Amino acid sequence: MAPEAKSGIVDRLRNIDRRIIFIFVAASVVIPLMFPLGLPLKSSPPSRALFQEIESLQRGSVVLMAFDYDPATEVELGPMSLAILKHCFRKGHKVVGLALWPQGAGLARATFSEAGSDYNVKYGVDYVNLGFKAGGLVVIDSLGKSFHESFPKDVDGTPLEDLPLMKNINTYADIDFVMSMSAGDPGLPFWIMMAQGRYGKKVGGGCTAVSAPMLYPYYPNQLVGLLGGMKGAAEYELLVGEKGAATKGMDAQSIAHALIVLFVIIGNIFYFVGKRRAKRGGGVI
Amino acid sequence: MRREIPLIITFVCGITMIVQFFIPHEPFGSMKSYFQQSYMIIAAFAMILGICNLTKLHVNKIRYKRPHWGYSIVLLAGLAGMTIPGLFVGAIKEGGIFDFLFKNVHVPMQSTMFSLLAFFVASASYRAFRARTLDAALLLVAGFIVMLGRAPIGDAMTSFLPEGGQMSDVANWIMAVPNTAGQRAIMMGAGLGVVATSLRVILGIERSYLGGD
Numbered sequence: 001m002a003p004e005a006k007s008g009i010v011d012r013l014r015n016i017d018r019r020i021i022f023i024f025v026a027a028s029v030v031i032p033l034m035f036p037l038g039l040p041l042k043s044s045p046p047s048r049a050l051f052q053e054i055e056s057l058q059r060g061s062v063v064l065m066a067f068d069y070d071p072a073t074e075v076e077l078g079p080m081s082l083a084i085l086k087h088c089f090r091k092g093h094k095v096v097g098l099a100l101w102p103q104g105a106g107l108a109r110a111t112f113s114e115a116g117s118d119y120n121v122k123y124g125v126d127y128v129n130l131g132f133k134a135g136g137l138v139v140i141d142s143l144g145k146s147f148h149e150s151f152p153k154d155v156d157g158t159p160l161e162d163l164p165l166m167k168n169i170n171t172y173a174d175i176d177f178v179m180s181m182s183a184g185d186p187g188l189p190f191w192i193m194m195a196q197g198r199y200g201k202k203v204g205g206g207c208t209a210v211s212a213p214m215l216y217p218y219y220p221n222q223l224v225g226l227l228g229g230m231k232g233a234a235e236y237e238l239l240v241g242e243k244g245a246a247t248k249g250m251d252a253q254s255i256a257h258a259l260i261v262l263f264v265i266i267g268n269i270f271y272f273v274g275k276r277r278a279k280r281g282g283g284v285i
Numbered sequence: 286m287r288r289e290i291p292l293i294i295t296f297v298c299g300i301t302m303i304v305q306f307f308i309p310h311e312p313f314g315s316m317k318s319y320f321q322q323s324y325m326i327i328a329a330f331a332m333i334l335g336i337c338n339l340t341k342l343h344v345n346k347i348r349y350k351r352p353h354w355g356y357s358i359v360l361l362a363g364l365a366g367m368t369i370p371g372l373f374v375g376a377i378k379e380g381g382i383f384d385f386l387f388k389n390v391h392v393p394m395q396s397t398m399f400s401l402l403a404f405f406v407a408s409a410s411y412r413a414f415r416a417r418t419l420d421a422a423l424l425l426v427a428g429f430i431v432m433l434g435r436a437p438i439g440d441a442m443t444s445f446l447p448e449g450g451q452m453s454d455v456a457n458w459i460m461a462v463p464n465t466a467g468q469r470a471i472m473m474g475a476g477l478g479v480v481a482t483s484l485r486v487i488l489g490i491e492r493s494y495l496g497g498d
Binding site (some may be wrong): 255 | 318321322324325328329331332377378379384387388391392393394395396398399400403404406407408410411412414415416425428429432433435436437438439440441453457460461464465468469472
């Protein structure tokens with residue numbers, strides 16, 4: 001093949017229409033969802049630690065769970081919230097839900113409903129949803145003084161005194177374990193700072209894959225366990241023994257990740273080919 | 286006085302919150318509680334202020350037919366479509382109009398918007414991630430290992446290796462050791478920066494939050 005023709009192909013591939021890349025990405029996600037590969041999954045130490053912590057709590061323990069995310073990250077944090085709630089209900093733990101993100105309260109409601117449908121749990125007795133409160137770090141700190149002052153009513157406007165579960169819960173002293181499903185700020189770092197650092201409670205939780213590296217420094221001393229992204233959610237589903245949306249998404253994530261790695265390698269090959277050609281021809285790359 | 290009063294409020298609130306951390310007794314305990322309640326009320330009002338500001342901005346955009354003003358109509362319709370049912374028609378109770386719109390319109394739309402990132406990341410990675418230097422090459426290799434190790438395909442590719450040496454094990458090591466070391470250094474630096482900036486604000490040296498120079 002003539003050198004001109006070769007360089008033409010290299011140039012064309014280097015500047016490939018991004019829509020072609022989009023088609024590959026779409027196919028890498030859709031095809032494994034339609035035809036699962038069933039790639040084996042194993043759990044990581046931070047996921048196992050979180051599972052063990054909930055597993056080791058006594059029946060009837062109170063778990064505070066913050067839904068600090070919005071629909072944008074629901075795909076990652078929704079499945080892990082659901083798996084953790086199911087685990088809590090199965091073990092007979094009581095769950096107090098709240099949200100530091102406005103949309104978190106609505107997502108909490110849907111997750112509680114879905115998790116509760118599989119177990120004999122009752123709203124107000126086995127779990128409550130306190131709803132959203134603006135203020136982030138300050139809200140977390142104020143819970144150390146009084147849950148009833150910070151959240152006088154639940155998400156539906158029911159006074160906390162009317163909810164049997166909340167009659168004996170007023171400060172962190174009444175909580176056995178704190179968790180945050182965190183998509184950013186306010187989220188897990190704030191809970192670690194206040195609930196763990198100031199009030200000495202054990203804190204665990206989940207986060208998006210992109211924010212997991214930032215939270216690793218807290219594990220395992222200040223953060224007893226961590227689920228990172230959809231993989232973390234799938235690992236928890238594996239540990240709980242209930243395959244859900246995250247497990248189903250693992251094949252798609254695997255192929256999409258492999259495809260992106262492949263794109264980077266191909267992009268670099270063309271980069272070095274172009275660089276060598278420019279060097280020979282005295283051009284600039 | 287327009288500058289002095291906010292500076293005095295900032296100084297008193299800042300010093301009180303620092304003191305109450307070390308002396309959690311009266312009167313500091315009550316003062317902390319009062320400031321916290323005030324903060325939560327102000328935070329809630331800040332959201333209302335944001336909504337008012339957004340509405341004003343887009344109403345003006347429509348009124349003066351600025352570029353892409355049509356999108357502003359969609360935005361205001363969406364705002365009214367969620368706010369009115371939330372406030373007046375069944376509030377935000379389960380099964381209400383707001384709840385229906387939240388679950389069936391808002392959640393899928395926001396999830397879709399976020400998922401579009403995957404396409405742009407793939408396209409950008411093809412064009413921009415280049416091993417131009419040794420550092421960049423190391424970063425790329427670490428990125429490959431973590432990306433593949435954080436999905437089951439990594440272990441499937443290295444299943445011939447013994448337990449502890451597979452892709453997910455190496456990815457976990459990268460996250461737990463080099464990543465943690467780097468993150469801790471960044472966090473300590475950022476923490477010191479926060480302390481310094483907070484002191485500057487409390488003492489009135491840093492005044493940009495007042496809106497001036």
